[in-house]
Amino acid sequence: MTPQLLTTTLFLAVVAATVAVTVWASRQTSGANDYYAGGRSFSAFQNGLAIGGDYMSAASFLGISGAIALFGYDGFLYSIGFLVAWLVALLLVAELVRNSGRYTMADQLAYRMRQRPVRTAAAISTVVVSIFYLLAQMVGAGSLVALLLGVDDGALENLVIVCVGLLMIFYVTVGGMKGTTWVQIIKAVMLMTGTVLITFLVLMRFGFDFSSLLAEAAANTGKGDALLQPGLRYGATLTSQIDFLSLGLGLVLGTAGLPHILIRFYTVPTGRDARKSVLWAIGLIGSFYLMTLVLGFGAAALVDTGLGSAVAQSGGNLASPLLAEAIGGGSGSTGGAVLLALISAVAFATILAVVAGLTLTSASSVAHDLYANVIKRGAATEKSEVRAARVAAFAIGGVAIALAIPAQRLNIAFLVALAFAVAASANLPSIVYNLFWRRFNTRGSTWSIYGGLITCVALVFFSPVVSGAPNALFPGGDWAWFPLSNPGIVSIPCGFLLGWLGTISAREPSAEAAFDELEVRALTGAGSERVRAPVPSAAVPAGRLEPVTE
Amino acid sequence: MDESREEDGGGRGRADPDGELYRSLHASAEFQTLRRRYRAFAFPATAVFLGWYLLYVVLSSWAKGFMSIEVLGNVNVALVLGLLQFVSTFAIAWLYARHADRELDPIARRLERRYDEETGR
Numbered sequence: 313m314t315p316q317l318l319t320t321t322l323f324l325a326v327v328a329a330t331v332a333v334t335v336w337a338s339r340q341t342s343g344a345n346d347y348y349a350g351g352r353s354f355s356a357f358q359n360g361l362a363i364g365g366d367y368m369s370a371a372s373f374l375g376i377s378g379a380i381a382l383f384g385y386d387g388f389l390y391s392i393g394f395l396v397a398w399l400v401a402l403l404l405v406a407e408l409v410r411n412s413g414r415y416t417m418a419d420q421l422a423y424r425m426r427q428r429p430v431r432t433a434a435a436i437s438t439v440v441v442s443i444f445y446l447l448a449q450m451v452g453a454g455s456l457v458a459l460l461l462g463v464d465d466g467a468l469e470n471l472v473i474v475c476v477g478l479l480m481i482f483y484v485t486v487g488g489m490k491g492t493t494w495v496q497i498i499k500a501v502m503l504m505t506g507t508v509l510i511t512f513l514v515l516m517r518f519g520f521d522f523s524s525l526l527a528e529a530a531a532n533t534g535k536g537d538a539l540l541q542p543g544l545r546y547g548a549t550l551t552s553q554i555d556f557l558s559l560g561l562g563l564v565l566g567t568a569g570l571p572h573i574l575i576r577f578y579t580v581p582t583g584r585d586a587r588k589s590v591l592w593a594i595g596l597i598g599s600f601y602l603m604t605l606v607l608g609f610g611a612a613a614l615v616d617t618g619l620g621s622a623v624a625q626s627g628g629n630l631a632s633p634l635l636a637e638a639i640g641g642g643s644g645s646t647g648g649a650v651l652l653a654l655i656s657a658v659a660f661a662t663i664l665a666v667v668a669g670l671t672l673t674s675a676s677s678v679a680h681d682l683y684a685n686v687i688k689r690g691a692a693t694e695k696s697e698v699r700a701a702r703v704a705a706f707a708i709g710g711v712a713i714a715l716a717i718p719a720q721r722l723n724i725a726f727l728v729a730l731a732f733a734v735a736a737s738a739n740l741p742s743i744v745y746n747l748f749w750r751r752f753n754t755r756g757s758t759w760s761i762y763g764g765l766i767t768c769v770a771l772v773f774f775s776p777v778v779s780g781a782p783n784a785l786f787p788g789g790d791w792a793w794f795p796l797s798n799p800g801i802v803s804i805p806c807g808f809l810l811g812w813l814g815t816i817s818a819r820e821p822s823a824e825a826a827f828d829e830l831e832v833r834a835l836t837g838a839g840s841e842r843v844r845a846p847v848p849s850a851a852v853p854a855g856r857l858e859p860v861t862e
Numbered sequence: 863m864d865e866s867r868e869e870d871g872g873g874r875g876r877a878d879p880d881g882e883l884y885r886s887l888h889a890s891a892e893f894q895t896l897r898r899r900y901r902a903f904a905f906p907a908t909a910v911f912l913g914w915y916l917l918y919v920v921l922s923s924w925a926k927g928f929m930s931i932e933v934l935g936n937v938n939v940a941l942v943l944g945l946l947q948f949v950s951t952f953a954i955a956w957l958y959a960r961h962a963d964r965e966l967d968p969i970a971r972r973l974e975r976r977y978d979e980e981t982g983r
Contacts, residue, residue, distance in 0.1 A: 385922075385940055385941065385944075388941075388944055389919070389922060389944070392915070392918070392944055392947045392948070393915070393919075395947070395948065395951055396911060396915045396947060396951055398951070398955075399907075399908070399911050399951060399954055399955065400908070402955055402958060403903075403904040403907055403908055403954075403958060404904060404908060522937070523934065523935030523936045523937055524935075524936075526935070526936035526937065527935070527936045530936065537930070537936075540930075540936060540938055540940070540941065541926065541929065541930040541938065541940060542922040542923070542926050542929050542930075542940055543926055546923065547922070547923050547926070553923040553924065556919065556922075556923055557916075557919055557920065557923065560915070560916070560919040561916075564912065564915055584962075584967060584970075587959070587962060588959075590955075591955055591959055594951065594952065594955045595952075598948055598951060598952060601948070602945075602948060825881075826881065828881075828884060828885050828888040829881045829884035829885065829888070831888060831897065832884045832887045832888050832893060832973070833884065835893075835896055835897060835900060835966075835970060836887070836893070836896070836969075836970040836971075836973040836974045836977070837970060837974050838884070838887065838973055838974045838976075838977035838978070839884070839977055839981070
């Protein structure tokens with residue numbers, strides 16, 4: 313069996329397993345509650361795994377270990393922001409959002425604001441964040457799969473993008489939240505298993521002496537101690553130091569505002585389970601990032617990462633796969649081929665799970681917020697709403713495929729950081745204000761959402777990542793006047809400030825009056841959406857035929 | 863499912879259409895204790911971990927000499943502080959879980975039960 317054939321076989325096995333679980337999940341999916349929230353039937357541990365599956369994208373699996381292999385310590389800085397961010401979700405957001413919302417990010421705003429303006433704003437922001445993130449993942453998927461299969465062919469990359477797109481549409485339209493969650497659980501288990509295995513093998517090679525691993529990494533890369541110190545990537549100039557601070561802010565405040573993370577909290581029976589699932593997620597994600605430290609420095613120690621090497625040319629993405637090959641016995645050995653194929657399959661599963669989660673999130677928001685509550689003003693039937701969600705998933709998937717193919721030749725790696733920055737500037741302010749500030753109102757939330765979103769996107773448009781630099785999106789033009797590639801340090805305060813300004817410039821007694829209710833519900837779970845144990849039909853009081861209460 | 867549509871409108875359940883029960887729960891001494899205990903942990907903890915994280919980012923950018931001091935073999939201050947970020951994240955998560963289990967959940971459960979009894983849920 314050639315290595316390519318082995319890799320392809322494992323890829324197909326991942327596809328077969330995820331398709332099977334989606335079809336199985338579709339049989340258990342009947343109403344909106346199942347479609348949007350997986351029937352709220354997942355345990356805290358299962359949801360913790362799924363959160364990990366949703367969050368640890370190929371960018372963090374391959375990207376961070378690659379960044380550590382190339383830039384040492386500066387790559388590690390990334391993973392810390394990604395982890396610490398979960399404390400915002402744990403302490404301020406997860407349980408409270410679960411208790412006061414229903415299916416989408418907009419629900420908990422709509423609890424005390426005017427429905428149509430806040431739902432429209434939240435839906436726009438959800439779709440924008442998700443499309444940015446989705447596009448980055450899909451473009452990555454094309455080149456990555458081609459790289460992992462060892463083929464350099466534009467047509468194949470297009471084919472991969474189309475296939476990944478069709479698969480994600482399938483998971484989301486057929487399996488809904490249940491199918492998508494199971495795909496994420498499968499991926500998280502694969503990812504953790506693969507990472508533990510390679511980490512163990514690398515540490516064994518160095519006699520479980522982390523310091524000698526670092527020494528070998530510093531020596532093998534020829535970068536010496538600089539690899540272990542801050543500054544290889546960031547911090548040459550004051551601008552890049554501020555840029556890094558801006559990135560750090562976006563990462564740490566963005567996570568709790570990412571719509572695809574927020575809707576994960578709805579899949580568990582109670583708010584307390586939402587809190588527990590975040591605890592599981594912190595454990596998983598934290599140990600994963602600790603292991604990427606070993607993978608990254610392991611690749612620096614054992615694989616050629618110098619200028620012109622395969623790792624450097626792939627921007628670091630190939631560091632983990634090639635490390636797996638090296639630790640298994642090197643190129644040409646059976647062990648090397650098996651481990652390489654295994655890690656490639658893990659990366660593939662990672663891409664599939666993340667794109668499915670993003671598509672489901674935007675489709676849910678379009679159907680539940682825009683279609684059912686803005687267009688139909690809450691008069692849509694449950695059936696038509698779920699149908700709208702499926703249609704929206706098709707449309708969003710189609711748009712993502714259509715945009716990803718031409719975007720392949722462009723440098724769009726900045727889109728992930730941009731998605732975090734938008735989440736932190738547009739979504740987090742209104743979520744936090746809504747939960748903790750009585751006076752907050754409709755104008756405040758629309759101003760902070762639109763204001764944060766527009767500031768973020770505009771600043772990036774006028775930044776060196778879009779024009780005026782050799783590796784920009786449009787290297788030919790130059791209209792950059794904003795010096796930072798990460799807008800967070802300006803746009804996050806902007807979002808909070810606009811939310812405050814909008815609020816104090818208008819009075820909305822109904823929103824203030826509903827604050828007490830929201831607070832009781834958010835902190836106690838009283839009256840929140842939950843799942844009841846099935847009751848024999850004779851015992852069900854009239855008007856309460858659904859398992860969902862209220 | 864028509865009643866659940868209504869709920870999208872105002873967020874209230876059918877059983878408590880004008881939110882009176884919520885307001886009476888909000889006024890109860892028990893809820894005020896719950897609210898105080900929640901905020902007394904969540905707000906300072908947030909300030910602490912955000913401050914500590916930003917300090918770490920700032921040190922990485924502006925105190926390279928300090929961060930490069932080797933502590934143990936090839937492990938330098940930067941790496942130790944980075945690993946301490948992991949430790950502090952795990953520790954705060956664990957402390958909050960314990961705080962919620964002991965100080966918050968018993969009250970929250972009682973209030974939730976009272977809501978259920980009053981509304982016949």
